[in-house]
Amino acid sequence: MLVIAIISLLIILAIDRLLLLRVEAERTSMQQVLGNLRSAMSIDMANKIAGGNIQAIAGERGKNPMRWLSTRPDNYLGLKNEADPADIAPAHWYFDQYYGYLIYRVSNAEYFKSDLKGPAVARFRVELDYTDIDDDGQYNAGIDEIHGLRLAAVEPYTWLNEPVTVEDYTHSK
Numbered sequence: 001m002l003v004i005a006i007i008s009l010l011i012i013l014a015i016d017r018l019l020l021l022r023v024e025a026e027r028t029s030m031q032q033v034l035g036n037l038r039s040a041m042s043i044d045m046a047n048k049i050a051g052g053n054i055q056a057i058a059g060e061r062g063k064n065p066m067r068w069l070s071t072r073p074d075n076y077l078g079l080k081n082e083a084d085p086a087d088i089a090p091a092h093w094y095f096d097q098y099y100g101y102l103i104y105r106v107s108n109a110e111y112f113k114s115d116l117k118g119p120a121v122a123r124f125r126v127e128l129d130y131t132d133i134d135d136d137g138q139y140n141a142g143i144d145e146i147h148g149l150r151l152a153a154v155e156p157y158t159w160l161n162e163p164v165t166v167e168d169y170t171h172s173k
Helices: 002-050 054-060 166-172
Strands: 076-080 092-096 101-105 112-114 121-131 145-153 157-159
Touching: 002 054, 002 101, 002 121, 002 145, 054 121, 054 145, 112 121
Parallel strands: 076 092
Antiparallel strands: 092 101, 101 121, 112 157, 121 145
């Protein structure tokens, strides 16, 4: 009996460790896609600046950053229009044309936390980085100074080492 108990304990520990490795693989994969997108965005901006067309950078706000990649990830589903994340397969990317968001539907949702309700997603948007010279809260060509673009998370999120439970949400609100 003791041997069976020890083997069972070791199996449980191994399964738990494998799950954490799957979560880490998903997190790393998501971060790699974001890094590739940011690199491709930087190259596109450099080309525009070198070509003397810095104002064209302003037109990239809210556009699909996946178009900058010569090869899109296998788990990219393409363009959607106000898609319900519940209808998207976990571990897939898509671009919501209506909102201008690049969205990743998280597979290991119990290890992911954000303030969004519903299925676990991380949403990103191409934003203009500029100095608001006239201090009116919006970009004005010919007045405000463009610094570049950034691919920013629409809302904060966190990948966790321990799973999130329903109780975690009810106690924190």
